[in-house]
Amino acid sequence: MKNIGGGAVLDLAGIEKGFGGGVVLDGIDLTVPQGQFVALVGPSGAGKSTLLRLVNGMHLPDRGTVRTLGADPAGCSRRELRALRARVGFVFQQFGLVGRLSALENVLMGALATLRWPRYGVMTYPRALRERAVEQLDRVGLADKRFQRCDTLSGGQQQRVAVARTLLQRPELILADEPVASLDPAASVLVLDTLKRISAEDGISVVCSLHQIDLALSTADRVVALRSGRIVLDEPAATLPEERLRAVYEETSARHD
Numbered sequence: 001m002k003n004i005g006g007g008a009v010l011d012l013a014g015i016e017k018g019f020g021g022g023v024v025l026d027g028i029d030l031t032v033p034q035g036q037f038v039a040l041v042g043p044s045g046a047g048k049s050t051l052l053r054l055v056n057g058m059h060l061p062d063r064g065t066v067r068t069l070g071a072d073p074a075g076c077s078r079r080e081l082r083a084l085r086a087r088v089g090f091v092f093q094q095f096g097l098v099g100r101l102s103a104l105e106n107v108l109m110g111a112l113a114t115l116r117w118p119r120y121g122v123m124t125y126p127r128a129l130r131e132r133a134v135e136q137l138d139r140v141g142l143a144d145k146r147f148q149r150c151d152t153l154s155g156g157q158q159q160r161v162a163v164a165r166t167l168l169q170r171p172e173l174i175l176a177d178e179p180v181a182s183l184d185p186a187a188s189v190l191v192l193d194t195l196k197r198i199s200a201e202d203g204i205s206v207v208c209s210l211h212q213i214d215l216a217l218s219t220a221d222r223v224v225a226l227r228s229g230r231i232v233l234d235e236p237a238a239t240l241p242e243e244r245l246r247a248v249y250e251e252t253s254a255r256h257d
């Protein structure tokens with residue numbers, strides 16, 4: 001599968017999605033070019049996670065089309081969908097690591113889909129892969145922690161291990177669903193700075209849902225705000241006044257008062 005999107009890694013057009021009669025996404029048009037870091041913001045329930053899940057085919061739209069790296073998840077066979085997902089990294093709020101395994105082994109698990117049989121223990125992985133896994137840990141600043149069990153690492157370190165695991169996949173697009181929601185401010189900045197640096201170095205687009213307005217403005221190239229399933233703001237972060245972004249949240253809470 002080649003990227004036939006002409007520079008756009010992601011193209012959503014006229015997307016509508018609901019669950020059990022309730023509308024969650026209501027006419028989403030969004031194009032993301034290669035290498036762009038997009039912060040997806042908006043109040044709880046606005047549809048951010050649903051949008052991210054549509055991108056890699058975890059959900060399918062009721063109406064409209066999704067093109068992810070040139071492929072339409074709705075038209076993919078199971079094999080094609082697996083191949084597409086291998087090109088799209090996903091970073092979750094809860095890290096998704098195996099706590100009793102080392103950082104290195106968790107990173108290596110990012111390559112399991114490409115191996116013919118399951119592996120148990122770092123030394124059962126091919127040497128070249130092990131070296132590449134250490135390189136990814138180095139990129140997130142954790143090479144010295146590679147033999148440490150993940151459940152003994154801090155939350156921020158665990159999330160950076162999860163980023164390294166995603167990088168082992170050599171993703172062309174990274175989706176991050178509230179990756180810093182459970183981290184303290186300093187760890188949040190470090191995780192987002194790491195993602196931003198890697199996005200810039202490798203030309204990987206990142207779409208990252210966030211609740212922290214300051215972090216969205218300081219990290220992203222572009223901020224897209226959702227409210228009630230619609231895009232209500234889509235602007236370069238560099239020129240977006242903080243009050244305009246804050247208003248997206250305030251208008252929602254005012255409507256609920």
Ligand SMILES: Nc1ncnc2c1ncn2[C@@H]1O[C@H](COP(=O)(O)OP(=O)(O)OP(=O)(O)O)[C@@H](O)[C@H]1O
Pocket residue numbers: 019020024042043044045046047048049050051
């Ligand atoms: N699988 C599902 N089945 C039914 N309803 C769902 C499902 N997934 C999401 N929803 C509903 O869709 C709406 C939007 O949820 P979503 O998780 O996309 O919002 P969000 O903007 O990511 O919120 P948050 O910031 O709290 O994570 C919510 O009302 C949620 O209950």
